[in-house]
Each structure stands twice: as C-alpha cells, then as structure tokens.
Amino acid sequence: MAVKRTKRKNTPVTASGAGRQQPVIPTITSAAAAAAAADPLSLLKSLTRPDTLTTSATSSLLAVTSSKAVARKKSSLATAQLIRRYHTLNKELSKCLARIDAKKKQSDSGLDTQKSVTSEQTAADLARIVEIRQEMDDLGGLDMYQKASTLGQSKQRGGDSSKWLIPILEDYHRQLGKKAGTPLRLLDIGALSPHNYQKQSSWIHTTPIDLNPQDPLITKMDFLEMPVPKDQEHLFNVVCLSLVVNFVGDPTQRGEILRYSARFLVPGTGILYLVLPLPCIQNSRYFDHELLLEMMTSLGYTTLVNHHFAKKLAYYAFRLDAAAPKEQKRHSSMARTNIAAPMFPKKLRHDKPNRNK
Numbered sequence: 001m002a003v004k005r006t007k008r009k010n011t012p013v014t015a016s017g018a019g020r021q022q023p024v025i026p027t028i029t030s031a032a033a034a035a036a037a038a039d040p041l042s043l044l045k046s047l048t049r050p051d052t053l054t055t056s057a058t059s060s061l062l063a064v065t066s067s068k069a070v071a072r073k074k075s076s077l078a079t080a081q082l083i084r085r086y087h088t089l090n091k092e093l094s095k096c097l098a099r100i101d102a103k104k105k106q107s108d109s110g111l112d113t114q115k116s117v118t119s120e121q122t123a124a125d126l127a128r129i130v131e132i133r134q135e136m137d138d139l140g141g142l143d144m145y146q147k148a149s150t151l152g153q154s155k156q157r158g159g160d161s162s163k164w165l166i167p168i169l170e171d172y173h174r175q176l177g178k179k180a181g182t183p184l185r186l187l188d189i190g191a192l193s194p195h196n197y198q199k200q201s202s203w204i205h206t207t208p209i210d211l212n213p214q215d216p217l218i219t220k221m222d223f224l225e226m227p228v229p230k231d232q233e234h235l236f237n238v239v240c241l242s243l244v245v246n247f248v249g250d251p252t253q254r255g256e257i258l259r260y261s262a263r264f265l266v267p268g269t270g271i272l273y274l275v276l277p278l279p280c281i282q283n284s285r286y287f288d289h290e291l292l293l294e295m296m297t298s299l300g301y302t303t304l305v306n307h308h309f310a311k312k313l314a315y316y317a318f319r320l321d322a323a324a325p326k327e328q329k330r331h332s333s334m335a336r337t338n339i340a341a342p343m344f345p346k347k348l349r350h351d352k353p354n355r356n357k
Ligand SMILES: C[S@@+](CC[C@H](N)C(=O)[O-])C[C@H]1O[C@@H](n2cnc3c(N)ncnc32)[C@H](O)[C@@H]1O
Pocket: 142, 146, 149, 153, 161, 189, 190, 191, 192, 209, 210, 211, 212, 221, 222, 223, 224, 241, 242, 243, 244, 247, 248, 275
C-alpha cells in the first residue's frame, strides 16, 4: 500500500522540553525497518503518534517506504514487460498461422504461384510456431498473462477500466428510462474479474466471458463462437471490449470481433465500450482516431457517445445506431465461419520513423 509523503507539521520540541509535555519519541531499529519493508503502513500505525518521529526515524521510515515503492515500480515494470512480450509473441504467432493458412488455401485452389508463400517459408513458420509456443509456456501461458493483467487492474495501478464507463452508463440508464427491476444487460468480453460492475449490480446485470476464466463466475467462452441471441430480449444494452481487441494477434480477427459485437447489441441504443492501449491510436503508422471512427461507422457504430485519452489507455463508448450489418455468405450464427476480405486494407497514414508498426 502506498504511503504518501505529505508534509507534516512537526511538533516543535525545545532542547529542554520545558513547559510542554514531552512527546513519546519512537525509535526505529533496523529489525523494525526490515519489517516495515514488508508492510510500511503497519509500522506507521504501530507508532503512537507518527508526527512525533525524530528526523532520523522519519528518514529511515521514508527510506523504507521508498524502497518498497521502488520494489513496486520494479514489479510493475516486470508485469508490463511480460504483457508486452506476450502480445508480441501472440502477434507473431498469428502471422505465422495466417501464412500457413494462405499456403493451404493456395494449394487447395491450385493457385500456387511464384509470388505465393513458399514451402521454405511454411517450414520456417512451423519451426517458429514451436519456438513461440515454448516461450509462451515458459512465460506461464495465457494464465500468467491474465494474472499479470489482473495485477495491472489493481487499485494501486489505477483500477479496472470499468470506472470510466460507469457515469456514462448512469446517464444511459436514465435516458432509457429503465425502472428499478430492469437492469442493463452488459456482456463483458475478456473479463478478468466477474466483479467489475458489482457495486452497480442493482442496475447492471453482467455476463462475463473469457477464453480462460480466472474465476468460476466467468463463463469459459470464445466470443467468436458465441451464438448470436435469437430474440430481442436476449440482446445486450452494453458490450465491453476492454483491452481485448489489441490482445488478438490477427488483424482480420480483430475486425471480426468488432463486427460481431454489433450483433449482440440492441440496435438504436446499444453501447459498445472499447478500450485500447493509447499508442494504438496515437502512435501507429497505420491507424489513428479518425480511422477508428470510420471503421466503427461502417459497422453501424455511427455515434461516438464519449471518448477519453488517459495516460496509457484510450476509452471509447459508441452507440449502435443502425442494425448490425448482415455478413454475406454466412452459413451459421457463429462468427468464424466467414472471414470477409478487408474493407480497410493496411495503408500508411503517419510516415514517421518513431511510430510503431
Ligand atoms: C488484456 S486481457 C483484458 C482484461 C480486461 N478486460 C481488462 O480490461 O483488463 C484480454 C483478455 O481477453 C480475452 N480474450 C481474447 N480473445 C477473446 C475471445 N475471442 N473471447 C473471449 N475472451 C477473449 C483473453 O483471454 C484475456 O483474458
């Protein structure tokens, strides 16, 4: 727990202490300091009056607290590194798999040309996939990635991303005129915790799903395999995609998730909550805020209800104004059955060397 270094008014103590009751001056032994490294707040509480600390005791306490802060900073850096590495591996894995898939399609269609994926490339991709999977396993797999992400959601590190959405949903709930007893239906895709909207449970009913649930209250489900609700009353008022789209390695599947989300929302009022790492919006050569709005408009998300750029994350709330566009040649109610050609091919928008690819 963080201890703020607030300036205290130290009680002045004269050399003789004459005329005033002498304060009890606690001293901090090295053993106590070591114990404080584990729990600086409990040390603080154990002192009768923290404002009576001697200068040396105060500075050793601050040193202890700051070493704890350094340790926390280091662990937060390690968590961020693990998350970043996992994303990089996931993206590379998707690229290898996509090339292998393309090769298979080429062979099946008999269009194996000079320009197509070579057998050498396929062999190299297969070898690389083995290495990537091994490294992912060594890192602890999806499970460890999720635990690291959960740590990133801790209050100490800014809390979970549902905080930004709540006031927007309060307004939305009022506008819908939902009376007590008819809560908003919210689908939380890629939920690390089932309790993100617990305080609002009287007016938000959450359905949390994830590929690898970290809690028994989260349903194990791949969103792209989730059947589309058959009737209006099973549609959702809110769909949350917080840090999920960027998690997916394959760009086509990222688009597919966004497109599929519209089929779960009430047309005309449904809200899509999208959270992305800020660099995806502000530091990419191929992507930016305007392109995101264009893409979302093409999916029926024509109203940007609100958005906010924080230090690390970009928050968006879109409204599904039109009915979700129907996909062509769809053979079942599930998303994976038909991946359409990209409507937005990769195009350079910001030709700056320091921007990411
Ligand atoms: C970075 S975590 C985000 C967690 C949380 N929503 C947050 O805002 O911190 C990404 C999560 O998305 C989940 N996920 C990715 N693709 C998914 C899919 N197709 N269906 C369900 N969950 C998915 C992953 O399993 C992972 O737990």
